[in-house]
Amino acid sequence: MFDSIFAIIWIFIKIIAIVLPLLLCVAYLTYAERKVIGYMQGRIGPNRVGILGLGQPFADFLKLLCKEIIIPSASNRYLFIIAPILTIAPALAAWSVIPFSQDIVLANVNAGVLFIFAMSSLGVYGVLIAGWASNSKYAFFGALRAAAQTISYEIAMGFALVGVLLAAGSVNLQEIVLAQQGGLWHWYWLPLLPLFVIFWIAGMAETNRAPFDVAEGESEIVAGFHVEYAGMSFAVFFLAEYTSMILISILTVLFFLGGWLSPFEGIPGLQTAFAFVPGFVWLVIKTCFFLLLYLWIRATFPRYRYDQIMRLGWKILIPVALLWVIVVSAAIICKIGPWFS
Amino acid sequence: MAQAVPVRVRPSAPYNGGFDMLQTYLPVLCFIVIGCVFGLGPIILGWLVGPKRPNKAKLAPYECGFEAFEDARLPFDVRYYLVAILFIIFDLETAFLFPWAVALRKIGIVGFSAMMFFLLILVVGFIYEWKKGALEWE
Numbered sequence: 150m151f152d153s154i155f156a157i158i159w160i161f162i163k164i165i166a167i168v169l170p171l172l173l174c175v176a177y178l179t180y181a182e183r184k185v186i187g188y189m190q191g192r193i194g195p196n197r198v199g200i201l202g203l204g205q206p207f208a209d210f211l212k213l214l215c216k217e218i219i220i221p222s223a224s225n226r227y228l229f230i231i232a233p234i235l236t237i238a239p240a241l242a243a244w245s246v247i248p249f250s251q252d253i254v255l256a257n258v259n260a261g262v263l264f265i266f267a268m269s270s271l272g273v274y275g276v277l278i279a280g281w282a283s284n285s286k287y288a289f290f291g292a293l294r295a296a297a298q299t300i301s302y303e304i305a306m307g308f309a310l311v312g313v314l315l316a317a318g319s320v321n322l323q324e325i326v327l328a329q330q331g332g333l334w335h336w337y338w339l340p341l342l343p344l345f346v347i348f349w350i351a352g353m354a355e356t357n358r359a360p361f362d363v364a365e366g367e368s369e370i371v372a373g374f375h376v377e378y379a380g381m382s383f384a385v386f387f388l389a390e391y392t393s394m395i396l397i398s399i400l401t402v403l404f405f406l407g408g409w410l411s412p413f414e415g416i417p418g419l420q421t422a423f424a425f426v427p428g429f430v431w432l433v434i435k436t437c438f439f440l441l442l443y444l445w446i447r448a449t450f451p452r453y454r455y456d457q458i459m460r461l462g463w464k465i466l467i468p469v470a471l472l473w474v475i476v477v478s479a480a481i482i483c484k485i486g487p488w489f490s
Numbered sequence: 491m492a493q494a495v496p497v498r499v500r501p502s503a504p505y506n507g508g509f510d511m512l513q514t515y516l517p518v519l520c521f522i523v524i525g526c527v528f529g530l531g532p533i534i535l536g537w538l539v540g541p542k543r544p545n546k547a548k549l550a551p552y553e554c555g556f557e558a559f560e561d562a563r564l565p566f567d568v569r570y571y572l573v574a575i576l577f578i579i580f581d582l583e584t585a586f587l588f589p590w591a592v593a594l595r596k597i598g599i600v601g602f603s604a605m606m607f608f609l610l611i612l613v614v615g616f617i618y619e620w621k622k623g624a625l626e627w628e
Contacts, residue, residue, distance in 0.1 A: 157516075157520070160516065160517045160520050161520060161524070163517070164517065164520055164521050164524050165524070168524060168528065172528075213536070214532075214535065214536055214539050214540070215539060215540055215541075216536070216540055217540045217541045217542060217543065217544075218533065218536050218537050218540055219544070219548060219549065220549070221549050221550065221551050222546075222549040222550065223550070223551050223562075224551075230533065233529055233533065234526055234529030234530055234533075235529075236529075237525060237528060237529040238522060238525035238526045238528075238529055239525070240525070241521065241524065241525035241528060242518065242521045242522045242525045244521070245517055245518045245521035246518065255517045255521070256514055256515065256516075256517040256518045256521075257514060258514050258515060258518065259511070259514075262588075263588065264518065281563075283551070283562075284551055284561075284562045284563070285551035285552055285553070285562050286551075286553065286562045286564070287552065287553075288562070289562050289563070289564070289566075290566075293566055293570055296570075296574075297570050297573045297574070300573065300574065300577040300581075301573060301577065303577070303581070304577065304580040304581060304584065307580075307581065307584030307587075308584060308587075310584075310588075311584060311587040311588065311591045312591075314588060314591035314592050315591040315594060318592060318594070318595055319592060320588070320592055371552070376552055377551065377552060380536045380540050381532040381533050381535060381536025381537075381540070382533050382536065384532060384536075385529055385532055385533060388528075388532075455627060456626075456627035459573075459625070459627045460625070460627070463576075463625045464620070464625055467580070467616075468616075471609070471613070474587070474591075475606070475609065478591075478594055478602060478605070479602070481594055481595065482594070482598070482599055482602045
């Protein structure tokens with residue numbers, strides 16, 4: 150009896166040990182976003198709060214905390230409150246199966262990929278409910294656009310995952326990473342290059358980030374599905390979006406860039422020289438690169454039009470992904486080396 | 491960082507209805523609970539700390555400063571429905587592909603050709619809806 154209570158408390162401690170650093174990363178991702186985009190546009194970004202503006206995320210948090218939470222009179226109150234919770238819960242829960250290193254994983258479940266896929270699909274409910282419950286035209290249009298866009302890109306993302314599962318022969322995230330062992334050229338970015346690109350683009354569209362941010366589209370539908378949200382209820386949406394961004398980045402690394410594996414594996418000299426670096430550090434470095442890519446893309450590309458987004462998703466990404474799944478499965482049947490032998 | 495305790499089903503243990511397998515999902519369940527707490531917590535905190543001074547204009551739906559002209563639940567474009575229906579078909583397809591992908595090395599050429607036949611049917615449907623203009627958003 151006490152054993153099981155202790156076990157559950159221990160699980161909760163481990164979860165907090167994942168969630169708190171994650172939320173700190175989210176806070177500094179917002180800072181990094183403003184700073185990086187600032188420098189890319191010849192500005193300096195936030196620099197007032199603390200040294201180099203490092204206190205900015207906390208100032209933002211305090212400001213949002215002290216704002217009134219407005220619940221519009223025309224809204225469906227309960228759905229309006231539940232919507233942000235429905236958005237953040239799956240975005241956080243997906244982290245339970247992420248392996249951070251060879252043996253650091255909270256729940257080493259067999260169907261890890263399936264679970265993450267399910268959780269990322271659930272995110273659309275929060276957006277849809279938020280838009281519906283607000284009872285505002287902008288929110289409604291934003292929610293419709295976001296829902297249609299998310300489910301369209303989810304198909305392309307699903308096909309990309311099928312390619313990974315084909316190559317790895319497992320649904321367990323740790324086994325997928327370990328199947329990529331053998332150095333830079335054995336990671337799946339090379340044999341699954343089209344799927345790698347598709348997964349990344351679909352991931353950006355799933356998280357409603359620029360250039361696929363028509364769901365929020367500040368200049369046309371003001372903020373889309375969360376136009377009626379203020380204060381902390383808005384902050385929860387914000388939190389969920391950035392958590393999903395980090396999640397997509399780390400998933401791209403796990404599926405296509407060897408997760409925690411060292412890039413110098415198999416290279417004589419360098420392999421031993423960098424053997425002291427723990428796997429977790431490699432994972433963080435690779436994930437940071439993709440987070441930077443998110444910001445870089447946002448600073449570089451203008452927003453797509455809605456019909457262009459749908460065309461890209463349905464007419465380009467899905468056929469290419471389907472084709473490459475067939476190519477990979479044929480390569481596995483024919484045992485084409487060095488990846489599929 | 492927390493250490494993982496991998497729970498494995500011992501081959502010698504008697505079958506207990508997949509309980510050991512389900513046990514690995516306990517942290518996942520706890521994580522979902524924590525996720526809800528981290529969603530609800532800030533909102534309650536903000537509700538406690540923030541001011542509460544509602545007025546009629548503040549609580550009205552936002553419509554660029556005008557009073558809302560009509561109910562926001564307008565009829566919308568049927569193509570959103572179409573996308574949702576197409577999504578169901580393709581999502582089912584990925585659901586079929588997942589177990590097939592994991593098992594391909596075991597089921598070999600027979601499983602491969604069976605899935606290719608299945609995909610062929612789907613691709614025919616996909617081309618049909620493409621030609622019918624179901625994917626157009628002009």
